[in-house]
Amino acid sequence: MDNFLEKTILSIQSVFEDMFYSDAISVKKGIMQSLDTRIKLISLFVLLIIVNFGKTISFMTIFLIYTLLLAYFSKIPLKTYIVRVSAVSIFFTGIVLIPSLFNVVKEGQPLVYFTKNFYITKEGLKSAIVFMMRSFISLSFVYILALSTKWVEILKALRTFKIPRIFTATLEMALRYIFLLLEIAINMFLARKSRNVGKSDSSEGRKFVASAMANVLIRSQQLSDDVYNAMVSRGYKGEYKTITTFKITFYDYIWIGFNITFLSILWYIHP
Amino acid sequence: MHIPEGYISPQTCAVMGAAMVPVLTVAAKKVNKSFDKKDVPAMAIGSAFAFTIMMFNVPIPGGTTAHAIGATLLAITLGPWAASISLTIALFIQALLFGDGGILALGANSFNMAFIAPFVGYGIYRLMLSLKLNKVLSSAIGGYVGINAAALATAIELGLQPLLFHTANGTPLYFPYGLNVAIPAMMFAHLTVAGIVEAVITGLVVYYLQKVDEENILYKFSYRLRGDNR
Numbered sequence: 278m279d280n281f282l283e284k285t286i287l288s289i290q291s292v293f294e295d296m297f298y299s300d301a302i303s304v305k306k307g308i309m310q311s312l313d314t315r316i317k318l319i320s321l322f323v324l325l326i327i328v329n330f331g332k333t334i335s336f337m338t339i340f341l342i343y344t345l346l347l348a349y350f351s352k353i354p355l356k357t358y359i360v361r362v363s364a365v366s367i368f369f370t371g372i373v374l375i376p377s378l379f380n381v382v383k384e385g386q387p388l389v390y391f392t393k394n395f396y397i398t399k400e401g402l403k404s405a406i407v408f409m410m411r412s413f414i415s416l417s418f419v420y421i422l423a424l425s426t427k428w429v430e431i432l433k434a435l436r437t438f439k440i441p442r443i444f445t446a447t448l449e450m451a452l453r454y455i456f457l458l459l460e461i462a463i464n465m466f467l468a469r470k471s472r473n474v475g476k477s478d479s480s481e482g483r484k485f486v487a488s489a490m491a492n493v494l495i496r497s498q499q500l501s502d503d504v505y506n507a508m509v510s511r512g513y514k515g516e517y518k519t520i521t522t523f524k525i526t527f528y529d530y531i532w533i534g535f536n537i538t539f540l541s542i543l544w545y546i547h548p
Numbered sequence: 549m550h551i552p553e554g555y556i557s558p559q560t561c562a563v564m565g566a567a568m569v570p571v572l573t574v575a576a577k578k579v580n581k582s583f584d585k586k587d588v589p590a591m592a593i594g595s596a597f598a599f600t601i602m603m604f605n606v607p608i609p610g611g612t613t614a615h616a617i618g619a620t621l622l623a624i625t626l627g628p629w630a631a632s633i634s635l636t637i638a639l640f641i642q643a644l645l646f647g648d649g650g651i652l653a654l655g656a657n658s659f660n661m662a663f664i665a666p667f668v669g670y671g672i673y674r675l676m677l678s679l680k681l682n683k684v685l686s687s688a689i690g691g692y693v694g695i696n697a698a699a700l701a702t703a704i705e706l707g708l709q710p711l712l713f714h715t716a717n718g719t720p721l722y723f724p725y726g727l728n729v730a731i732p733a734m735m736f737a738h739l740t741v742a743g744i745v746e747a748v749i750t751g752l753v754v755y756y757l758q759k760v761d762e763e764n765i766l767y768k769f770s771y772r773l774r775g776d777n778r
Contacts, residue, residue: 281613284605292603295646325652329558332721365552365647377724383710385719400719408722412554419553419647431644443576443588448637450592451599455641458593458600482607487752490601490618491760494625494753497593498765504589 281482282470289463296456302424307351309425311528314434317426320536321418327540328414334403337410339543344417351425362420366412374405428452437523454500458493465489549617549695549702549742550642550657553650555723556705557713564705565655571663572636575629583630594626595634599641606745614742616749617661619698620669620691624754624766628670635662656705660698669694683758683766688751695746696738703727703734 303310309317328340348358376382378401379391385398432449469485505513579591598618605613623631636658642648649657673690677683707730710720723730757763 281605281607284613285603288603288605292646322651325553326558329554329561329652332715362647366554370552370554374724377720382724382729383719400717401724404719404721404724408554408724412552415553415650415652416647419644419651423645423647428645441576443579444572444633444637446588447592447595447633448640450589451595451634451637452641454593454596455599458596459603462600462603479607479609483748484752486604486606487749488756490604490616490621490749491753491756491762493597493600494621494757495760495762495765497597498590501587501590501593504593508589 281486282466282473286463286466286470289459289466292459293456296428299424300427302351302353303427305352307353307425308347308532309351309421311526312532313523313525313529314426314430315437315523316525316529316532317422318431318434320532321422324536325415325418328411328418331411332407334407334410336543337407337414340414341410343539344414344421348417348421351421353421353424358417358420358424362413362416366416367409370409370412371405374408377401378405433523450504454497454504457500458497461496462489462493465492549661549699549738550639550649551653551660551702551706553653556653556656556709557722558652559713560705560709560722561652561655563655564659568636568655568658568663571632571659575633578629579633582627587630591626591630591634592637594622594630595637595641598622598635598638602638602642606749608741608745614745616691616746617665617695617698618746618750619661619665620673620687620694620746621750621753623666623670623694624673624687624690628666631666631670632662635666638662656702660701660705664701665694665698667694668697683763684751684755687754688747691750692743692747696735696743699734699738699742700731703731706730706734 324340328337331337331340345355348355378397380387380394380396380398380401383398383401385400387396388399388402389397391397432445432452435448436445466489469489579587583591601618602615604616606616608614619631619635622634625631626634639649639658639662640654643651643654643657669690671690672693673686676686676689681689704727706723707725707727709723710726713721715721725733754763754766757766
């Protein structure tokens with residue numbers, strides 16, 4: 278019954294791994310890495326919206342090729358990328374969508390008969406494929422963005438959009454303290470695991486998890502006092518001053534130009 | 549409970565996102581008014597806390613594990629307004645950093661988990677306290693109702709998709725199951741398993757804090773938000 282310990286340790290571990298991985302990818306020289314972060318955020322957001330309005334397999338195929346090429350030219354390891362994005366968009370979504378293939382959910386043209394009154398419909402299959410492709414493409418854009426951009430850069434870019442200070446400031450601090458709290462948590466779970474002898478039942482496990490949470494809560498409150506004192510000692514007076522330097526380069530204009538052309542052609546051939 | 553990207557239409561995303569704007573605006577105002585400068589880091593750390601405990605696997609009978617959200621717990625600690633900012637930020641980080649949920653779906657996800665869950669949970673908690681129940685039980689019931697209210701909201705958002713968005717011949721474009729499937733499926737899982745996990749964990753955390761005499765942490769901010777001096 279100690280698998281909840283291992284699972285938690287592994288999932289926290291994977292957060293650290295993801296962080297490290299994205300640091301390694303974001304310094305490579307690829308298409309996405311050479312763009313201004315603000316342009317990148319806005320353009321991916323627009324692309325995301327357009328994809329989510331897509332309804333046909335051919336439309337989705339064009340975007341699928343687009344994302345794969347984008348990932349390739351941004352030097353993102355393709356195998357890891359496809360496995361990671363497929364986990365939710367193909368496998369999880371696929372399981373969710375299985376019943377929707379059949380005529381019991383929605384009547385349609387029969388495609389594969391199981392019995393006379395129970396068959397897979399053509400419409401059901403088609404919309405399931407569009408659904409999975411849309412999900413895959415949407416997640417790809419987010420994945421490519423997260424891997425090709427340093428976190429600090431995303432935060433900086435958000436600052437330049439007119440988001441109220443209270444959110445950006447809280448976000449920036451939260452992001453830094455997540456890693457501290459995660460480290461505290463992983464140490465607690467590791468300590469518990471290393472002292473685990475024999476079997477413990479699940480109710481004991483729940484008590485452990487709850488006390489670990491309460492402990493993290495207590496420590497985080499102490500931490501928040503410390504953080505405040507540290508901020509005051511560095512001259513914090515209730516306002517944040519931040520330095521942001523962004524420069525839109527030649528690459529950004531090429532990127533914007535390319536996307537406008539791409540979307541106009543798409544609009545023309547596939548309204 | 550995260551709605552992944554692509555499950556609901558961009559129109560729904562826009563509506564849910566728009567619904568979160570007034571919530572967050574009021575929350576920011578309330579927090580600015582009632583929080584000291586000193587409490588701003590507390591909100592950031594509350595958000596980091598929410599993110600951290602969502603990673604904890606809770607063992608459930610039968611050998612598998614589940615997750616708690618901790619929305620009610622955070623609402624009791626920080627007050628519901630600050631909790632809703634903290635949770636929104638935690639969800640934002642999950643969406644952008646790990647691709648959980650999604651960027652377009654962030655509005656819907658934060659409406660369910662950062663607005664409905666903490667507010668309903670906190671409301672029920674206060675109601676139970678006024679009925680002279682002890683804090684452990686009140687917080688557990690708050691957690692249970694809070695997460696189920698959020699699950700119901702999620703199910704309704706998903707279940708409305710085939711009704712609102714379909715092709716001319718009626719083939720659904722987004723989430724294909726209607727309310728008659730989405731609500732029972734979602735509520736069954738939450739009423740029986742996820743809700744109970746949330747309730748037990750929330751109650752146990754409060755119990756533990758009482759036991760180690762650190763209970764005041766829970767009320768440090770919410771007393772001040774209500775204007776009590778304790």
